Amino acid sequence: MIYRETGQFKTSYASDQQLFPILQDRVFVVGFLAFAFVAVPLLASEYLFLAILIPFLILALAAIGLNILVGYCGQVSLGTGAFMAIGAYSAYNLAVRLPDLNLLLVFLLAGVLATIVGIVFGIPSLRIKGFYLAVATLAAQFFVDWLFARIKWFTNDSSSGSVSAPPLTLFGYTIQTPVEQYLFVLAVVCVFALVARNLTRGAIGRSWMAIRDMDVAAEVIGIRPMRAKLSAFAVSSFFVGVAGALWAFIRLGSWEPLAFDVNRSFQLLFMVIIGGLGSILGSFLGAAFIVVLPLVLNQLPTWLGIPLSTAMISHLEFMLFGALIVFFLIVEPHGLARLWAIGKEKLRMWPFPH
Amino acid sequence: MTRMIRTKAAAIALAVAGVFAAAQDAAAQSNEIFIPVLVYRTGAYAPNGVPWADGFVDYLKLVNERDGGANGVRIAYEECETGYATDRGVECYERLKSRKAVAVNPLSTGITYALTDKVPQDKITMFTTGYGRADSVDGSVFAWNFPLLGTYWDAADMLVQHVKKKGSLKGKKIALVYHDSPYGKEPIKLLEERAKLEGFQLLLLPVTHPGVEQKATWLQIRQQRPDYVFLWGWGVMNSTSIKEAIAVSYPRLQMFGVWWSSAEPDVTPAEDAAKGYNGIALGHSAEKDMPVHKDMIKFLYDKGKGTAASKNEVGSVLYNRGMISAMLTIEAIKSAQGKYGKRVVTGEEVRWGAEHLNLDAPKIKALGFGDIVQPLKPSCRDHAGVHRGRVHTWDGKQWSYTSDWLEADKKVEQPLIEASAKAYAAEKKITPRDCSKES
Numbered sequence: 083m084i085y086r087e088t089g090q091f092k093t094s095y096a097s098d099q100q101l102f103p104i105l106q107d108r109v110f111v112v113g114f115l116a117f118a119f120v121a122v123p124l125l126a127s128e129y130l131f132l133a134i135l136i137p138f139l140i141l142a143l144a145a146i147g148l149n150i151l152v153g154y155c156g157q158v159s160l161g162t163g164a165f166m167a168i169g170a171y172s173a174y175n176l177a178v179r180l181p182d183l184n185l186l187l188v189f190l191l192a193g194v195l196a197t198i199v200g201i202v203f204g205i206p207s208l209r210i211k212g213f214y215l216a217v218a219t220l221a222a223q224f225f226v227d228w229l230f231a232r233i234k235w236f237t238n239d240s241s242s243g244s245v246s247a248p249p250l251t252l253f254g255y256t257i258q259t260p261v262e263q264y265l266f267v268l269a270v271v272c273v274f275a276l277v278a279r280n281l282t283r284g285a286i287g288r289s290w291m292a293i294r295d296m297d298v299a300a301e302v303i304g305i306r307p308m309r310a311k312l313s314a315f316a317v318s319s320f321f322v323g324v325a326g327a328l329w330a331f332i333r334l335g336s337w338e339p340l341a342f343d344v345n346r347s348f349q350l351l352f353m354v355i356i357g358g359l360g361s362i363l364g365s366f367l368g369a370a371f372i373v374v375l376p377l378v379l380n381q382l383p384t385w386l387g388i389p390l391s392t393a394m395i396s397h398l399e400f401m402l403f404g405a406l407i408v409f410f411l412i413v414e415p416h417g418l419a420r421l422w423a424i425g426k427e428k429l430r431m432w433p434f435p436h
Numbered sequence: 437m438t439r440m441i442r443t444k445a446a447a448i449a450l451a452v453a454g455v456f457a458a459a460q461d462a463a464a465q466s467n468e469i470f471i472p473v474l475v476y477r478t479g480a481y482a483p484n485g486v487p488w489a490d491g492f493v494d495y496l497k498l499v500n501e502r503d504g505g506a507n508g509v510r511i512a513y514e515e516c517e518t519g520y521a522t523d524r525g526v527e528c529y530e531r532l533k534s535r536k537a538v539a540v541n542p543l544s545t546g547i548t549y550a551l552t553d554k555v556p557q558d559k560i561t562m563f564t565t566g567y568g569r570a571d572s573v574d575g576s577v578f579a580w581n582f583p584l585l586g587t588y589w590d591a592a593d594m595l596v597q598h599v600k601k602k603g604s605l606k607g608k609k610i611a612l613v614y615h616d617s618p619y620g621k622e623p624i625k626l627l628e629e630r631a632k633l634e635g636f637q638l639l640l641l642p643v644t645h646p647g648v649e650q651k652a653t654w655l656q657i658r659q660q661r662p663d664y665v666f667l668w669g670w671g672v673m674n675s676t677s678i679k680e681a682i683a684v685s686y687p688r689l690q691m692f693g694v695w696w697s698s699a700e701p702d703v704t705p706a707e708d709a710a711k712g713y714n715g716i717a718l719g720h721s722a723e724k725d726m727p728v729h730k731d732m733i734k735f736l737y738d739k740g741k742g743t744a745a746s747k748n749e750v751g752s753v754l755y756n757r758g759m760i761s762a763m764l765t766i767e768a769i770k771s772a773q774g775k776y777g778k779r780v781v782t783g784e785e786v787r788w789g790a791e792h793l794n795l796d797a798p799k800i801k802a803l804g805f806g807d808i809v810q811p812l813k814p815s816c817r818d819h820a821g822v823h824r825g826r827v828h829t830w831d832g833k834q835w836s837y838t839s840d841w842l843e844a845d846k847k848v849e850q851p852l853i854e855a856s857a858k859a860y861a862a863e864k865k866i867t868p869r870d871c872s873k874e875s
Contacts, residue, residue, distance in 0.1 A: 242549070242619075
């Protein structure tokens with residue numbers, strides 16, 4: 083009844099091609115952003131910022147990056163953790179060795195370095211596909227793990243191999259409180275999500291999708307596979323690299339290579355699969371599912387006042403989390419984003435379904 | 437279908453509401469001192485994490501049951517499972533700190549590294565009894581870290597001194613088999629320094645988490661035949677190492693574990709074959725008959741209030757360590773109460789209390805700990821308070837001491853500590869406190 087586009091006429095190409103063609107969607111997005119930028123900082127507690135919102139946003143950014151590669155271009159990668167590590171350690175080295183560099187520039191350069199490495203490890207994708215490519219990208223994961231654990235130059239000769247990020251100073255202002263960190267991350271993620279959304283709608287995104295759907299056919303209609311595949315690796319690694327730098331500097335503060343091990347790669351791949359392949363919204367939903375749900379499950383017994391031992395709570399958390407993953411994949415194999423789309427379709431009919 | 441959507445919407449709303457509810461966590465009661473307890477009772481590190489956690493919690497319970505709290509102020513606590521994972525540990529810390537936590541014992545060097553940046557802002561004192569950053573001994577830079585009783589550099593130094601007594605180390609080979617994490621890498625710097633001084637060759641053999649795959653490592657040991665093996669493992673890695681040593685018939689007598697690698701869960705899986713395996717003890721071993729143990733049985737286990745599954749666990753090596761960690765935390769609180777009054781103290785006051793803690797032998801005896809805790813007196817310059825230990829050896833059934841007291845050599849450690857703390861201060865833009873001005 084409310085969610086209906088009847089009467090919204092498009093009179094120019096611009097209005098037809100805009101990001102959210104339906105008025106209600108625009109209102110919702112603007113309202114949601116206002117909520118995220120204004121209401122949340124006023125309402126939320128420190129715990130919510132530090133343990134839930136900031137990790138959620140940063141991992142959502144990494145998931146968007148991975149989604150570009152896996153969801154839009156169809157190239158399965160298990161090296162996401164490695165590209166995050168490249169971003170994190172590049173940012174660390176840049177910040178420590180060139181202390182005068184602007185922090186934003188540090189993050190962007192970290193992304194650029196991750197891009198270069200991403201392209202190098204993307205080259206095998208020109209010859210191999212599917213599961214075989216996944217195994218090839220796993221090489222990136224192990225190589226990078228080894229690199230940062232063994233070569234001391236990258237960790238500035240830290241005795242324990244653990245490095246610690248310098249203070250976050252931006253234009254002479256130090257980002258310190260959880261609210262400031264949250265707003266900074268939110269702003270970065272919004273900009274990147276917008277870029278990703280527009281890239282995937284444009285020519286480059288269409289060439290990725292053509293390659294994903296059938297690479298021979300794409301080649302026949304004039305899309306160059308090398309360019310499409312490597313550009314997907316480049317853009318994806320850039321996003322993931324920036325996410326890695328944010329994860330290290332804002333979420334962790336001090337970290338060791340274990341923070342970016344193969345489990346992180348799997349975690350991000352699961353986010354993308356559960357959230358929805360080939361969907362920006364899906365990246366956010368998947369990140370929320372994987373980041374927030376275990377914490378909620380872990381604390382639920384305490385809120386409900388059920389006395390359980392710490393070990394039992396942990397075991398229950400794993401069991402319920404696993405069961406919910408299976409449940410959602412059975413209910414909607416195309417991910418949470420598809421559930422959202424179905425919800426919107428239903429809402430159009432509401433309250434008079436056929 | 438509509439109903440289904442409605443249920444889903446309701447479920448989501450419930451979840452969101454739950455998250456916000458957690459944010460507004462029940463305000464801590466103002467007449468109790470709150471201590472968060474970061475533990476791991478599941479995963480690859482649980483065999484070692486469980487007895488430590490039981491000892492820690494039991495001591496807090498004992499203080500409440502027997503003494504009615506710290507100087508009459510009751511101690512509140514809550515456990516949070518970290519699984520020895522740094523990100524989960526930080527989440528636990530954030531979750532529990534809002535309840536006006538005064539002190540935290542992270543029980544993981546990785547989590548210690550992550551929290552070192554956070555505790556000064558939150559004004560929460562961090563106790564890392566027998567672990568953590570070795571350079572945090574320097575209280576002028578690390579004002580909020582207290583690696584009480586000794587660090588990994590102390591442990592490594594004492595082990596080198598111990599094996600040196602068996603003959604000069606010149607031209608010998610020492611292998612360090614270590615958990616590839618901040619914990620395992622911590623002693624490397626000191627051992628490299630010692631290798632230069634003594635003229636021995638140091639072999640570094642990392643084992644990746646969780647440490648059940650060590651065939652390649654021990655093959656290298658078989659080839660290289662080091663004169664001594666130092667083991668810096670944790671959880672299932674320890675028992676795996678000892679079993680692999682048996683498989684390649686490396687003599688257990690030449691193996692020395694750090695204090696986290698020489699407890700019952702490490703040696704019992706290998707049964708009799710672990711006989712002769714040594715470890716540096718953090719002052720205490722598996723003593724079971726101190727007055728404090730009798731109190732544990734009397735006030736907790738006889739009344740069915742104990743945390744451990746069986747009272748046989750009371751007095752095991754890691755149980756004792758958990759208990760001692762809790763005792764030192766409580767004593768720091770009491771020391772703060774001595775200056776600021778017998779009330780609910782703040783994290784800042786506990787920091788002062790820890791820095792001015794003075795536990796001499798009679799006091800430790802009065803607390804029921806006999807000689808298993810060495811007298812300690814931390815100060816601004818030395819946040820560990822004491823750097824002593826002794827070697828204990830597994831005879832197939834129990835641990836027994838096989839050396840006199842050892843003490844880490846200040847002359848070797850101090851320059852390393854100062855250099856490392858200075859580098860940290862520069863990286864973090866911290867101005868070190870002037871220790872001569874601290875009262």
